[in-house]
Amino acid sequence: MEKCSQQLRAAMVAVVGRTNSGKSTLVNRLVGEKVSIVSGMEQTTRNRIRGILTETRGQLVFLDTPGAHKAENELGTLMNKMSRTAGEGADVLVVVFDGSAPVRMEDEGWMSRALFAEIPTFFLLNKADAPGYQPEAFKSAWARLQETKGTTRNIPWLEISAAEGQSCEVLLDALFDLAPEVPEFLFPEEIVSDFPRKLAIADMLREKLIRKLYQEVPHELGVRIETIEEHEDNTWTVNATILVNRPSQKGMVIGNKGRTLRAMRRAAEPEIAEAYGLDGCKIVPFVRVEPKWFKNHFILKELGYIG
Ligand SMILES: Nc1nc2c(ncn2[C@@H]2O[C@H](COP(=O)(O)OP(=O)(O)OP(=O)(O)O)[C@@H](O)[C@H]2O)c(=O)[nH]1
Ligand SMILES: [Mg+2]
Numbered sequence: 526m527e528k529c530s531q532q533l534r535a536a537m538v539a540v541v542g543r544t545n546s547g548k549s550t551l552v553n554r555l556v557g558e559k560v561s562i563v564s565g566m567e568q569t570t571r572n573r574i575r576g577i578l579t580e581t582r583g584q585l586v587f588l589d590t591p592g593a594h595k596a597e598n599e600l601g602t603l604m605n606k607m608s609r610t611a612g613e614g615a616d617v618l619v620v621v622f623d624g625s626a627p628v629r630m631e632d633e634g635w636m637s638r639a640l641f642a643e644i645p646t647f648f649l650l651n652k653a654d655a656p657g658y659q660p661e662a663f664k665s666a667w668a669r670l671q672e673t674k675g676t677t678r679n680i681p682w683l684e685i686s687a688a689e690g691q692s693c694e695v696l697l698d699a700l701f702d703l704a705p706e707v708p709e710f711l712f713p714e715e716i717v718s719d720f721p722r723k724l725a726i727a728d729m730l731r732e733k734l735i736r737k738l739y740q741e742v743p744h745e746l747g748v749r750i751e752t753i754e755e756h757e758d759n760t761w762t763v764n765a766t767i768l769v770n771r772p773s774q775k776g777m778v779i780g781n782k783g784r785t786l787r788a789m790r791r792a793a794e795p796e797i798a799e800a801y802g803l804d805g806c807k808i809v810p811f812v813r814v815e816p817k818w819f820k821n822h823f824i825l826k827e828l829g830y831i832g
Pocket of ligand 1: 544548549562568569592688
């Protein structure tokens with residue numbers, strides 16, 4: 526990218542909020558590429574994922590985080606910790622609310638944290654395109670909280686649609702305006718994410734399975750990429766282990782005559798090929814029952830949820 530004579534600016538932007546509010550959709554929209562998986566299921570994102578936007582005016586590094594939720598196991602606790610501490614080291618905090626749903630306890634939790642955040646903060650009321658959009662309920666909750674705490678912190682609200690792009694340019698301009706001047710880019714100009722390849726591919730497979738399975742299984746589903754075989758004809762073979770908690774879930778993941786796994790492969794293989802500039806990709810999945818894997822620190826580490 527050609528740099529212009531104006532001074533470069535760069536900022537680390539932590540994107541936080543409750544689960545399902547649209548944080549990953551927003552980061553993908555702002556970066557202009559899919560760096561983080563998205564689904565209608567709560568607790569989709571399990572890692573911190575950096576999405577990097579490079580423009581002539583500078584670089585914004587967005588930190589997508591797991592959404593705050595009521596943790597039910599070690600994995601959930603780790604995810605909440607990733608969410609809570611995301612602002613540390615960031616230049617700007619962006620709190621995303623789902624404006625099409627009622628105000629939840631986790632939303633109020635983020636408002637409380639924002640009261641004392643020491644960095645510039647934005648409140649985004651997302652899903653402006655959705656029916657039942659009710660930004661006033663959030664603004665009232667914020668006003669009530671300020672009254673109770675006796676504070677008067679002025680945080681700008683932006684009504685946006687991450688899905689359709691409404692007001693996303695306005696947000697980018699505001700973020701660049703706040704970004705400190707830097708002598709050079711923080712990350713190489715050509716990368717959109719520094720999330721490790723194996724973890725990114727594991728997430729792509731998990732996203733396809735979540736979308737097929739919806740209900741109970743997805744939360745107890747883990748994907749580990751064992752090996753990536755890079756062939757001379759610019760194709761890859763990806764060996765993946767899909768972890769489930771109970772024997773009954775194994776059949777659900779495989780599906781009738783292997784249908785669910787086949788659908789996962791059909792959706793993920795072209796996406797991986799496109800993301801990595803390949804002429805083809807073959808996924809070889811193996812489903813394994815690993816009781817309570819989400820409490821096992823060794824596995825949590827392998828899946829990138831610790832460390
Ligand atoms: N209508 C509408 N839907 C949206 C918008 N942004 C996100 N969604 C939907 O909301 C759901 C959750 O989106 P995600 O981006 O996965 O939410 P998240 O905050 O990253 O969720 P977690 O990773 O679970 O914390 C998905 O079904 C998205 O398609 C929006 O602007 N409008
Ligand atoms: Mg997410």
